[in-house]
Amino acid sequence: MNRNRLATSLFAVLLVLFFAGTVLCRSQVEKLRGKEVTLEEVLYMPSGKSVKRLSLGYSSLLADIYWTRAVQYFGEKSNQRSMRYDLLYPLLDITTDLDPHLIVSYEFGSLFLSQPPPEGAGQPEKAVALVEKGIRENPSYWRLYFTLGFIHYLDRRDYKAASEAFFKGSEVPGALPWMKVMAARMAEHGEDRSTALYLWKAVYDTSIDPQVKDTAMQHLASLRAEQDIEQLEQRVKLYRERTGVLPSRWLDMIRAGLLPGLPQDPDGTEYKLLPDGTVDVQDPAKYRFLDRNRNK
Amino acid sequence: MISRLTAITLNTFREAVRDRVLYNLILFVLLLVASAPLFGQISIGMERLILVNVGLSSISLFGVIIAIFIGIGLVSKEIEKKTLYTILSRPVRRWEFIVGKYLGLIMTLVVNTALMTAGFYIALLVTKGLHKTDALLLVAIYFTVLQFLIVTALTVLFSTFSSPIFSAIFAFALFVIGTFAEDLKNFAAISKGAAKLLATAAAYLMPNFASLNVIAQTAHDQGVGGRLILFNTLYAMLYSASAVAAAVLIFERRNLK
Numbered sequence: 293m294n295r296n297r298l299a300t301s302l303f304a305v306l307l308v309l310f311f312a313g314t315v316l317c318r319s320q321v322e323k324l325r326g327k328e329v330t331l332e333e334v335l336y337m338p339s340g341k342s343v344k345r346l347s348l349g350y351s352s353l354l355a356d357i358y359w360t361r362a363v364q365y366f367g368e369k370s371n372q373r374s375m376r377y378d379l380l381y382p383l384l385d386i387t388t389d390l391d392p393h394l395i396v397s398y399e400f401g402s403l404f405l406s407q408p409p410p411e412g413a414g415q416p417e418k419a420v421a422l423v424e425k426g427i428r429e430n431p432s433y434w435r436l437y438f439t440l441g442f443i444h445y446l447d448r449r450d451y452k453a454a455s456e457a458f459f460k461g462s463e464v465p466g467a468l469p470w471m472k473v474m475a476a477r478m479a480e481h482g483e484d485r486s487t488a489l490y491l492w493k494a495v496y497d498t499s500i501d502p503q504v505k506d507t508a509m510q511h512l513a514s515l516r517a518e519q520d521i522e523q524l525e526q527r528v529k530l531y532r533e534r535t536g537v538l539p540s541r542w543l544d545m546i547r548a549g550l551l552p553g554l555p556q557d558p559d560g561t562e563y564k565l566l567p568d569g570t571v572d573v574q575d576p577a578k579y580r581f582l583d584r585n586r587n588k
Numbered sequence: 589m590i591s592r593l594t595a596i597t598l599n600t601f602r603e604a605v606r607d608r609v610l611y612n613l614i615l616f617v618l619l620l621v622a623s624a625p626l627f628g629q630i631s632i633g634m635e636r637l638i639l640v641n642v643g644l645s646s647i648s649l650f651g652v653i654i655a656i657f658i659g660i661g662l663v664s665k666e667i668e669k670k671t672l673y674t675i676l677s678r679p680v681r682r683w684e685f686i687v688g689k690y691l692g693l694i695m696t697l698v699v700n701t702a703l704m705t706a707g708f709y710i711a712l713l714v715t716k717g718l719h720k721t722d723a724l725l726l727v728a729i730y731f732t733v734l735q736f737l738i739v740t741a742l743t744v745l746f747s748t749f750s751s752p753i754f755s756a757i758f759a760f761a762l763f764v765i766g767t768f769a770e771d772l773k774n775f776a777a778i779s780k781g782a783a784k785l786l787a788t789a790a791a792y793l794m795p796n797f798a799s800l801n802v803i804a805q806t807a808h809d810q811g812v813g814g815r816l817i818l819f820n821t822l823y824a825m826l827y828s829a830s831a832v833a834a835a836v837l838i839f840e841r842r843n844l845k
Contacts, residue, residue: 296682296840299681299682299683299836299840300837300840300841303683303833303836303837303840304833304837306829306830306833307830307833307834307837310826310827310829310830310833311826311827311830313822313826314792314823314826314827314830315792317819317820317822317823317826318792318796318799318823320815320819321796321799321816321819321820321823322770322773322799324813324815324816324819325799325816357768357771360771360774360775361771361774364774364777364778367778
């Protein structure tokens with residue numbers, strides 16, 4: 293083997309060894325730094341506007357990067373069932389400062405912020421501030437009013453503010469007619485379950501995002517289960533009034549003529565009759581919004 | 589072998605000095621020291637922070653620009669001047685030429701950074717006086733030098749097979765991509781199937797400059813762990829060694845006739 297070939301072989305081996313070493317070192321560095329260290333940079337930034345000035349005209353690209361970071365941060369925290377989402381609002385604020393017309397960051401970002409932990413950050417006030425910023429920057433986009441009304445209704449329980457938001461949105465050219473209906477329902481029957489059903493149905497019908505559709509579907513299923521449970525518990529009460537004892541199984545109630553058959557949840561699974569006469573679903577994981585709606 | 593390597597290293601350093609590369613230092617120090625008193629007037633309670641951010645970012649940016657612009661001419665300039673044939677006709681091996689050139693460039697950048705650091709500390713002294721926590725800034729500067737190791741190695745690698753302009757573009761593009769290396773890794777983490785494999789491979793192949801940037805952290809007087817310094821050092825050395833090894837492999841096979 294001549295010297296040149298020897299050098300080539302030696303450097304080829306070194307290249308492989310060194311590169312393998314970089315992979316190991318990098319894994320160690322990532323472990324030491326933690327996953328959120330890049331995101332924590334936002335805490336050092338004076339404002340999104342100064343970041344925009346420094347972006348040398350590439351603010352849209354930078355906004356996309358920050359939006360991706362916000363989604364990753366939210367996904368990570370949500371998977372961990374975290375109760376704290378401290379970096380979410382700063383990330384969204386910088387994203388929307390960099391690109392004020394990035395509608396998706398207002399629509400989804402506000403939902404991430406408004407939902408109670410661990411599903412979201414539990415910061416409805418910040419969610420409202422974010423959507424209002426979106427409306428100021430994009431006044432002709434009526435769906436942001438819908439998002440605003442939605443947050444006021446669902447997370448702040450402020451039916452008057454929700455009604456106003458739906459009404460203002462309905463006046464924007466191009467807004468769908470049900471925005472007016474929504475404004476009226478909010479004003480008159482804000483606390484009714486039927487209003488919630490109507491709202492989630494509208495979300496399900498008008499959204500094109502599969503994840504949003506899935507969430508809306510889960511809310512609708514939870515609301516329907518909640519309605520069923522309320523009716524079933526009333527019938528159990530009736531059974532007790534008639535017989536003086538609580539039913540031990542559904543068959544007792546069917547025999548008493550209080551039920552036409554075995555009661556099933558929206559998924560087709562039989563409801564659970566508990567010894568104290570209350571009713572529950574077999575698999576609470578399928579109805580993760582149930583408790584929340586029942587506490588309404 | 590050592591003497592040949594030392595000779596090439598020192599010659600590369602001398603050549604860079606002769607190219608008036610270090611003139612940028614005078615500009616840097618003058619700008620920083622002269623503008624230091626102004627920071628107090630344009631911001632309230634943030635003069636030190638602004639000075640630190642401007643100073644450390646300038647050291648990094650100046651260094652990267654110098655690394656790229658000296659590195660790209662490494663092979664092409666020697667061929668153009670026909671000095672490469674003279675060197676290689678002597679008992680100098682091709683790998684010695686590449687490694688020596690690389691070390692020479694690193695030497696230039698280290699001297700450059702040391703002088704800029706001195707200028708930066710003078711500016712700090714003039715503005716607010718020096719404090720104990722200012723020593724933390726040296727870690728940020730050390731990490732900047734580690735960045736230079738990688739950028740220079742990549743520039744040397746590109747210069748072995750590409751024209752100077754393309755070498756500069758490639759090296760700068762990798763510097764930008766490397767700055768977002770952790771985003772790439774996060775993207776790989778949430779991808780699925782083939783996209784996950786590709787993104788993971790790309791994430792490890794690209795240099796990670798994100799973990800070598802602790803300017804914001806140290807500017808806020810937050811320390812950097814000893815283990816992180818150790819593994820970042822190892823990472824930068826191994827990555828630059830890989831790039832130089834790849835450069836040697838290409839240069840060994842290159843037809844210089």
